[in-house]
Amino acid sequence: MPVFARDGEYTDQVLDVVAQIPPGRVMTYGDVAWTFGRPGARAVGMVMRLHGSSVPWWRVIRAGGHPPTCHEQAAREHYEAEGTPLVPAPTAAGYRVDLTAARWLPDG
DNA sequence: GCTCTGACTATTC
């Protein structure tokens, strides 16, 4: 469905799933990958690096609620703008996403 | 077709 440029089938799947994540919600790399039955958390991250500018990459975070490396601040702005539940943490970003409430799955 | 790299994850110390 998305009209994003696809370089491979895997990229297509990742972009498709990420594009379906509603505002105020987030998914972990593992969840996104597992959604289409292909556990490639690292690969998902790479798709974000390559095509992250074409999808709400900030809604895709690491397991544990940590935002993507080197993008914590940029993601934080989006979370606050969308009302994503954040939690203060002693991380480099100084915060993390509350997966308990913000974690979202395609099925609901 | 092989090798290196990376916005990851789980396990172990």
Added chain:
DNA sequence: CGAATAGCCAGAG
């Protein structure tokens, strides 16, 4: 809790 290690998959050269 933090750092180090191993395993994982896909893209680029």
